[in-house]
Amino acid sequence: MSVQITVNINGEDVTREEEPRKLLVHFIRETPGLTGTHWGCDTSNCGACVVLMDGKPVKSCTVLAAMAQGHQIRTVESLERDGRLDPVQQGFHELHALQCGFCTPGMMMTARALLDANPDPSEAEIRTAISGGICRCTGYKNIVAAIRWAAEHPATVEQEA
Amino acid sequence: MAVTTENLPSGEQERPIGFGRLKRKEDARFIRGKGNYLDDIRLPGMLHAAILRSPYAHAKINSIDTSAALAHPNVAAVITAKDLETLGLAWMPTISYDTQAVLAGDKVRFQGQEVACVIATDEYSARDALALIEVDYDPLPAVVNARKALDPDAPLIRDDKQGQLDNLASPTWEAGDEEAADRVFAEADVVVEQDMIYPRCHPAPLETCGMIADFNPQTGQLDIYNGNQAPHAHRTVYAHVAGLAEHMIRIRCNDIGGGFGNKVPVYPGYVCAIAGSIVAGRPVKWIEDRSENLMSTGFARDYVMHGAICAKDGRITGLKVDVIADHGAFDSTAQPTKFPAGFFHICCGSYALEAAHVKVKAVYTNKAPGGVAYRCSFRITEAVYLVERMVGALAMEMGVDPIELRMRSFIAPEQFPYETTTGWTFDSGDYANTMRVAMEIAGYDELRREQAEKRARGELMGIGVAFFTEGVGAGPRKHMDILGLSMNDGADLRIHPSGKAVVSLSCQTQGQGHETTFAQIVAEELGIPPEDVEVRHGDTDKSPYGLGTYGSRSTPVSGGAVAIVSRKVRDKARLIAATMLETRPEDLAWEKGRWYVKGDPEQGVLIEQIAARAYSGEPLPEGYEGGLDAQVIYDPPNLTYPYGAYIAVVDIDPETAAVKVRRFIAVDDCGVRINPMIVDGQIHGGIAEGIGIALMEVITFDEEGNCLNGSFMDYLIPTALECPDFELGATVTPCPHHPLGAKGVGESPNVGTPPAIVAAVIDALHETHGVTHIDMPCTPARVWAAMQGRPEPPQ
Numbered sequence: 001m002s003v004q005i006t007v008n009i010n011g012e013d014v015t016r017e018e019e020p021r022k023l024l025v026h027f028i029r030e031t032p033g034l035t036g037t038h039w040g041c042d043t044s045n046c047g048a049c050v051v052l053m054d055g056k057p058v059k060s061c062t063v064l065a066a067m068a069q070g071h072q073i074r075t076v077e078s079l080e081r082d083g084r085l086d087p088v089q090q091g092f093h094e095l096h097a098l099q100c101g102f103c104t105p106g107m108m109m110t111a112r113a114l115l116d117a118n119p120d121p122s123e124a125e126i127r128t129a130i131s132g133g134i135c136r137c138t139g140y141k142n143i144v145a146a147i148r149w150a151a152e153h154p155a156t157v158e159q160e161a
Numbered sequence: 162m163a164v165t166t167e168n169l170p171s172g173e174q175e176r177p178i179g180f181g182r183l184k185r186k187e188d189a190r191f192i193r194g195k196g197n198y199l200d201d202i203r204l205p206g207m208l209h210a211a212i213l214r215s216p217y218a219h220a221k222i223n224s225i226d227t228s229a230a231l232a233h234p235n236v237a238a239v240i241t242a243k244d245l246e247t248l249g250l251a252w253m254p255t256i257s258y259d260t261q262a263v264l265a266g267d268k269v270r271f272q273g274q275e276v277a278c279v280i281a282t283d284e285y286s287a288r289d290a291l292a293l294i295e296v297d298y299d300p301l302p303a304v305v306n307a308r309k310a311l312d313p314d315a316p317l318i319r320d321d322k323q324g325q326l327d328n329l330a331s332p333t334w335e336a337g338d339e340e341a342a343d344r345v346f347a348e349a350d351v352v353v354e355q356d357m358i359y360p361r362c363h364p365a366p367l368e369t370c371g372m373i374a375d376f377n378p379q380t381g382q383l384d385i386y387n388g389n390q391a392p393h394a395h396r397t398v399y400a401h402v403a404g405l406a407e408h409m410i411r412i413r414c415n416d417i418g419g420g421f422g423n424k425v426p427v428y429p430g431y432v433c434a435i436a437g438s439i440v441a442g443r444p445v446k447w448i449e450d451r452s453e454n455l456m457s458t459g460f461a462r463d464y465v466m467h468g469a470i471c472a473k474d475g476r477i478t479g480l481k482v483d484v485i486a487d488h489g490a491f492d493s494t495a496q497p498t499k500f501p502a503g504f505f506h507i508c509c510g511s512y513a514l515e516a517a518h519v520k521v522k523a524v525y526t527n528k529a530p531g532g533v534a535y536r537c538s539f540r541i542t543e544a545v546y547l548v549e550r551m552v553g554a555l556a557m558e559m560g561v562d563p564i565e566l567r568m569r570s571f572i573a574p575e576q577f578p579y580e581t582t583t584g585w586t587f588d589s590g591d592y593a594n595t596m597r598v599a600m601e602i603a604g605y606d607e608l609r610r611e612q613a614e615k616r617a618r619g620e621l622m623g624i625g626v627a628f629f630t631e632g633v634g635a636g637p638r639k640h641m642d643i644l645g646l647s648m649n650d651g652a653d654l655r656i657h658p659s660g661k662a663v664v665s666l667s668c669q670t671q672g673q674g675h676e677t678t679f680a681q682i683v684a685e686e687l688g689i690p691p692e693d694v695e696v697r698h699g700d701t702d703k704s705p706y707g708l709g710t711y712g713s714r715s716t717p718v719s720g721g722a723v724a725i726v727s728r729k730v731r732d733k734a735r736l737i738a739a740t741m742l743e744t745r746p747e748d749l750a751w752e753k754g755r756w757y758v759k760g761d762p763e764q765g766v767l768i769e770q771i772a773a774r775a776y777s778g779e780p781l782p783e784g785y786e787g788g789l790d791a792q793v794i795y796d797p798p799n800l801t802y803p804y805g806a807y808i809a810v811v812d813i814d815p816e817t818a819a820v821k822v823r824r825f826i827a828v829d830d831c832g833v834r835i836n837p838m839i840v841d842g843q844i845h846g847g848i849a850e851g852i853g854i855a856l857m858e859v860i861t862f863d864e865e866g867n868c869l870n871g872s873f874m875d876y877l878i879p880t881a882l883e884c885p886d887f888e889l890g891a892t893v894t895p896c897p898h899h900p901l902g903a904k905g906v907g908e909s910p911n912v913g914t915p916p917a918i919v920a921a922v923i924d925a926l927h928e929t930h931g932v933t934h935i936d937m938p939c940t941p942a943r944v945w946a947a948m949q950g951r952p953e954p955p956q
């Protein structure tokens with residue numbers, strides 16, 4: 001059995017016939033060009049799959065694609081606009097907040113949501129905000145610093161990386 | 162000379178050419194979500210594989226019925242051991258000369274073992290069909306406790322091996338001098354003994370393991386996409402296992418979401434993907450889920466250890482160690498051939514001992530195979546944990562400060578190169594200096610005062626110290642090989658006519674920043690800006706042969722290769738420059754990026770001018786073939802020996818026994834730092850993993866062999882809340898034999914962190930609760946039991 005599902009991803013409607021059980025993370029990743037959202041666990045623990053749903057971070061492995069119908073999804077691919085990096089992207093690059101890069105999309109989307117809600121977060125607030133995700137490479141120190149950097153450079157848009 | 166990260170020569174300033182802090186080239190794709198990881202690849206007509214796994218730790222297989230699964234409309238094939246037998250693929254060699262079942266035919270030997278493989282049009286259908294396979298098992302008693310594996314009544318696990326009558330996986334292996342050690346112990350003033358376990362844990366990279374195999378029956382070409390740490394060695398293994406011609410196999414690694422040792426071995430799932438593609442004639446993708454990763458792929462450690470240490474006249478003089486290694490059901494530990502216990506016998510640590518003796522034997526149990534080095538150079542993590550716990554216990558017994566005892570016992574700077582009693586030649590070091598830098602950053606005396614005050618108020622604060630010396634960068638061809646392949650690495654450097662360069666490497670990045678670091682080495686040696694140096698790796702068709710990235714090998718071995726290949730190119734450039742400048746090569750001098758006439762520095766040619774000339778129709782030196790390139794294989798003369806001093810400060814909640822790491826100070830000496838930003842990043846990541854191992858990460862089993870930590874709900878990995886804001890320092894003692902003076906660093910923090918944290922936990926509880934030892938992980942339940950004087954719950 002399959003149903004027609006339409007999800008608005010990064011401002012564009014994506015419509016496909018899918019099984020109702022299709023996870024949002026798979027729906028996104030099977031959309032050409034959108035493999036930046038990753039998958040890392042079976043139990044909603046790792047945060048590699050975090051996307052924004054109506055501006056709020058959600059673990060897309062724990063949302064059915066059908067449940068996203070009628071909602072606005074934003075993925076990592078939407079952060080850069082017109083060739084200009086989001087300050088979060090720039091901060092991650094400036095302060096070496098990524099190594100293998102696998103957790104990075106989820107971490108950056110979580111950071112974007114945090115800064116949208118709280119433009120000047122403390123270190124403790126940043127650590128709490130990203131604690132739903134796992135990074136196996138960086139020990140979080142530089143991720144925390146990168147998010148602070150982004151908070152301090154809200155208008156940094158020149159493209160460097 | 163003591164230096165901190167702030168005043169390192171290459172320090173924080175941004176330097177465009179050569180060593181120093183340089184932001185990473187690879188970031189550009191990752192921050193845009195444009196990495197190319199395994200699961201991002203979709204080939205036309207690709208099928209998906211899923212693997213049925215054993216629910217039992219030990220059971221006889223009576224029958225496997227795949228008919229219902231085969232009837233599923235989306236299933237293309239179901240593979241069992243019987244099908245693999247016809248392809249000659251039922252068993253595969255492990256990297257330790259054992260054999261491992263690809264799919265179980267006779268019986269299953271651990272929970273999670275591969276039993277059947279479904280190939281279907283999509284992953285959802287493949288996993289649905291697993292539930293349709295009927296397997297009839299007869300459960301057998303399981304061997305779970307390594308200490309009981311050799312009991313006479315222990316069930317025999319490896320009845321597949323001819324002549325195997327018990328569960329001994331490898332006989333006792335020894336290093337050092339037992340008689341000399343006995344003498345030193347007999348003469349000692351103090352002797353301390355301690356049982357301890359380095360429990361089973363798992364590297365658990367964020368991206369799990371997987372493969373896409375694409376066999377072309379027309380051409381006989383096998384294309385493999387697979388994130389692994391040693392693509393060239395894997396290709397050789399597949400050629401042997403599958404009987405395919407090695408030159409018709411191509412492995413591409415692309416981007417890898419972390420490895421940490423987990424992506425060194427060849428797994429049954431890979432062979433299933435290859436077999437599936439051969440059977441189906443189409444590309445097959447297999448990607449394990451997280452439970453499969455934790456329950457079946459390479460675990461780490463699982464060393465049951467007994468240590469004895471002694472001191473005379475206030476100094477450490479001897480060490481004796483007896484180890485049982487738990488290899489699980491198949492011996493697939495990752496070690497160089499001549500070292501069945503890896504480099505465990507480096508366990509004399511950083512101390513000038515008079516004698517030491519080490520014994521290691523290995524057993525089979527009904528647990529997943531592995532014994533990979535989780536961010537570790539071949540069992541050095543276990544070795545350092547053992548010796549540092551023993552030194553801590555000895556200091557406690559002697560009533561001296563743990564740093565003081567270490568300071569008295571360190572190998573002195575003038576003793577290098579230092580021959581250890583178990584046969585290692587340490588290259589260089591000034592241990593006491595590095596220890597002092599750590600004490601300064603920590604404010605050690607102040608911390609001890611704070612601890613005393615808190616103790617008086619009933620608060621539990623602990624300070625833990627660890628000092629390690631690692632041997633990394635395996636290794637010299639005459640001593641070290643894996644499956645007969647020497648542990649050397651190649652580099653191939655081509656300078657194009659425009660002066661841009663491509664350097665191809667046999668080592669494989671999993672996040673370590675090779676595309677930046679290796680470009681910096683070429684930049685330092687040739688003066689070509691790093692952005693003009695393309696680093697190529699991970700594609701066996703486009704890179705020279707070599708053994709890959711693990712054991713902190715990349716900088717010590719491939720870094721040496723890249724330095725030497727760059728120097729070869731520089732020498733060739735000198736010949737061309739001499740022709741261009743109409744002088745003799747010996748009359749030229751080099752400055753970064755330019756050969757010029759000695760005594761007339763205005764007269765010179767840039768490397769890009771030389772490159773243009775090398776490919777032009779203009780005259781070249783007599784006998785010169787043309788072009789500007791070179792290849793090398795680097796055979797390191799010795800390991801490199803990075804070291805470090807770590808101090809942990811923990812607070813323990815007296816009511817919940819929860820351990821909080823409040824501060825963590827790490828001073829590493831990894832020789833010359835090519836990119837200090839990347840080095841620091843490696844240290845941060847390793848400390849976090851070390852905190853995990855010390856406090857949270859463990860794979861345990863119940864008495865029937867059921868794995869109790871098969872998901873991230875139970876296998877706990879530190880988040881940003883468990884990690885403090887690490888405080889790093891650095892000293893720089895160049896490696897005397899490495900072309901760049903570098904030593905390797907990736908694993909050091911994982912070696913040094915667990916003993917520092919465990920020492921801090923014990924330090925917090927020793928005076929008030931009489932605790933002298935706690936085994937990892939120091940979970941609240943285990944720490945609480947220790948505080949009550951009860952035996953700790955089993956790991």
Ligand code: FES
Binds near residue numbers: 038042044047049050
């Ligand atoms: S994939 Fe791990 S939380 Fe979604």
Ligand code: FES
Binds near residue numbers: 097099135
């Ligand atoms: S950068 Fe590798 S998991 Fe975070």
